[in-house]
Amino acid sequence: MQADPSDLIERAQRGDPAAFEALYRAHVGRVYALCLRLTADAARAEEFTQDAFVRAWERLASFRGESAFSSWLYRLTVNVVFLGQRASRRRGLRVFTTDDPAALERPRDGPGVPGAQLDLERAVAALPPGAREVFVLHDVEGYRHQEIAELTGIAVGTSKAQLFRARRLLREALSR
Amino acid sequence: MMCADMEVQLNEYVDGTLRVAQRATVDAHLAGCAGCRAAVAELRALVAGAAALPKSIEPGRDLWAPIDARIVQGATRNVQRPFWRGALAAAATLVIGFAIYRLLPPSTVHDHPEGTGWVAVQAEYEQAADELTRALAFEHDRLAPATVALIERNLAIIDAAIRESRDALARDPGNVELRGLFAAASRHKVELLRWATRAAT
Numbered sequence: 341m342q343a344d345p346s347d348l349i350e351r352a353q354r355g356d357p358a359a360f361e362a363l364y365r366a367h368v369g370r371v372y373a374l375c376l377r378l379t380a381d382a383a384r385a386e387e388f389t390q391d392a393f394v395r396a397w398e399r400l401a402s403f404r405g406e407s408a409f410s411s412w413l414y415r416l417t418v419n420v421v422f423l424g425q426r427a428s429r430r431r432g433l434r435v436f437t438t439d440d441p442a443a444l445e446r447p448r449d450g451p452g453v454p455g456a457q458l459d460l461e462r463a464v465a466a467l468p469p470g471a472r473e474v475f476v477l478h479d480v481e482g483y484r485h486q487e488i489a490e491l492t493g494i495a496v497g498t499s500k501a502q503l504f505r506a507r508r509l510l511r512e513a514l515s516r
Numbered sequence: 517m518m519c520a521d522m523e524v525q526l527n528e529y530v531d532g533t534l535r536v537a538q539r540a541t542v543d544a545h546l547a548g549c550a551g552c553r554a555a556v557a558e559l560r561a562l563v564a565g566a567a568a569l570p571k572s573i574e575p576g577r578d579l580w581a582p583i584d585a586r587i588v589q590g591a592t593r594n595v596q597r598p599f600w601r602g603a604l605a606a607a608a609t610l611v612i613g614f615a616i617y618r619l620l621p622p623s624t625v626h627d628h629p630e631g632t633g634w635v636a637v638q639a640e641y642e643q644a645a646d647e648l649t650r651a652l653a654f655e656h657d658r659l660a661p662a663t664v665a666l667i668e669r670n671l672a673i674i675d676a677a678i679r680e681s682r683d684a685l686a687r688d689p690g691n692v693e694l695r696g697l698f699a700a701a702s703r704h705k706v707e708l709l710r711w712a713t714r715a716a717t
Contacts, residue, residue, distance in 0.1 A: 357587060364580055369572030376573060390579050394586045460565050479566035504527045511558050 349409055353400045360400075364393055367410060371417050377476040378421045380465040388424055392417040418477065418491050425469075463513040467506050474499050475506035518555035519545075526552060530559040641702035648709035659715060667712045674708065677701040 351359035371392055376385035396413055403412050464472060464480075473492065477483040478499070483491070485499040492499075518526060522545065528534045529542045546553050652667075659667075681698040688694060 357584065360587070361580060361584070364583065368579065369574050372575045372579075373571060373573040382576065386575055386577075386579060389575060390583050390586070393579075393583045394590070397583075397587050398590065456565065457569060460562075460569065464566075475566070479563055480569055482567070500524075500527075504523055507527060507559060507562055508523065510562055511555075514562070515558075 346405070349400075349403070349405075352397075353403070360397055363409070367413055368393075370410070371413065374414060374417050374476075374481065375421055377461075377464065377480060378418070378473055379425070380472065384424075388417070388421050391424065392420045395420055414481070415491065422473075422492050459514060460510070463510050464506075466513065467509055471502045471506035471509065474502035475510070478503050479507075517551040519549060519552055522549075522552050522555075526555055526559060530556060530563060638698070638702075641699070641706060644706045645702065645709060648706065648713055652709060652713050659712070663712075663715070667708065670708055671705065674701055674705045678705065 348359050348362055352363055368389065372385060372389045375388040375392070376382060379385050379388065392413070396416055399416065403409065464475060467475065474488060474494075477488050477491070478485065485496045485503075488494070488499045489496045494502075522542075525534070525538070525542050529539065534542065546556065678698065678701045681694055681701055685691065685694045685698060
């Protein structure tokens with residue numbers, strides 16, 4: 341991900357929607373991928389992507405450049421997804437129902453997407469939510485267990501247990 | 517097939533999070549165990565495959581228009597903030613009113629729940645307050661810091677009243693007037709939280 345021109349961020353912080361749209365265009369693919377893999381649900385992923393950017397706009401003033409804008413945005417996205425998922429679970433809404441998400445079919449049709457990658461995407465989408473979330477954050481996104489614990493509110497030990505469970509289930513699924 | 521008791525160590529081994537001595541122990545085990553060697557190879561392939569997944573997936577449609585609409589809506593709401601200042605004053609009045617209410621003699625209190633279902637009433641208030649508190653925690657950064665500070669001050673006053681009436685009830689559980697005070701304080705808390713959550717969303 342290329343660095344965001346700081347003047348773009350500053351303009352967005354001053355309330356310039358055109359600058360924020362440019363930031364949206366630069367980051368929407370990454371934010372949506374994160375939401376899609378965390379939820380395994382294309383419709384929910386679109387909702388959370390919108391929520392994440394609206395939240396980012398509202399909180400732009402609090403971004404002080406201590407980390408890269410992209411890191412700040414992705415952490416905020418993870419927060420939005422987890423809080424949204426929890427709220428949905430409290431309200432008893434559907435949050436996870438797929439072992440073959442249509443959204444993840446799309447890469448297969450695209451050029452240059454290896455079949456093994458698609459098999460992995462599908463297997464990840466079919467994981468139980470807790471295992472999937474930790475696997476996506478740790479193995480796909482590169483967060484450490486301590487960071488996952490801080491972001492999601494689970495213990496470091498739970499994060500490790502969920503990761504190892506996810507890997508076991510994935511190895512079983514991919515070896516069939 | 518991986519040895520059943522090696523799952524954690526092999527995962528940590530692949531992640532590079534084992535200490536030197538532990539790593540040496542796993543190395544020694546691997547030297548004599550083909551099943552665990554195969555499992556390590558699979559784990560490494562899986563971790564490498566996950567890291568190589570595309571980091572970006574474009575959504576099926578352009579999401580900017582609905583985001584832009586919500587941003588514009590938010591800007592309009594910010595312009596209307598003086599309205600919320602009025603509502604804040606109302607919230608403060610509510611708390612002051614409650615303080616006066618507490619000073620009234622018990623005969624003027626109209627809304628005490630009767631003994632039947634008292635435990636359920638308490639649980640209901642607590643559950644409602646908990647849910648609203650969580651919802652507010654999620655949304656509270658949409659409120660101006662001064663608003664949050666006023667809400668917190670008012671909640672502290674109401675919580676103190678709830679604590680006092682709960683302590684008194686612990687000493688005199690059958691006292692209907694104390695129950696009335698507890699119910700009123702709890703109701704005010706729920707009302708204040710409900711108002712704050714509405715203001716935030």
